[in-house]
Amino acid sequence: MPKDEDIYRYFIQLYKGEIGLYSKNPTIYEPREPSKTGYDEPQPANFNKEPTEYYVQFDNNVPIELPSWRWKALQLFEKKGYDIKSYVRKNNIRTTPEEYKKMVKHINEMK
Numbered sequence: 235m236p237k238d239e240d241i242y243r244y245f246i247q248l249y250k251g252e253i254g255l256y257s258k259n260p261t262i263y264e265p266r267e268p269s270k271t272g273y274d275e276p277q278p279a280n281f282n283k284e285p286t287e288y289y290v291q292f293d294n295n296v297p298i299e300l301p302s303w304r305w306k307a308l309q310l311f312e313k314k315g316y317d318i319k320s321y322v323r324k325n326n327i328r329t330t331p332e333e334y335k336k337m338v339k340h341i342n343e344m345k
Contacts, residue, residue, distance in 0.1 A: 245289065245297065249335050251342035254291040257331065260284040288334055304329050316341050 249255035262284060267277040289297035292314050300307045304327060311318055321340055327333045 248288075248331060249338045249342075251338065252293065253338050253341050254297070255334055255338045256289040256291065256297050258287045258289065260287065286331075288329075288331070290338065300329075300334065302329055311341065316344070318344075 245256040245258055247254065248257055260283070262282045264280045264282060266279040269276045288300040290300055290310070291297040298310065300310065304322065307329070308319055308322060318337065318341060321327070322337065325336070327337050
């Protein structure tokens, strides 16, 4: 299991508005492993990429991670007072970066 200092994360802004959309691309550093016996090769150090995480920011507050399941993401927006269930059903929104951008853009244009 990697230590916290071995995980490098940063936000990438995908959409700017009253509601912002961000992504994180976590990368885990695995140090070099020496040879365990004299017959095997030593393993070089690696940077392994983890799955991308998406975050939404309401009114310049701390970004909140978007769930990977779209109906859970809808519940997050509904708790903040945005009713977009009909928009998601009509446009068949999925949990991809392009679809998240469409959804956040639609919410920003609703106001």
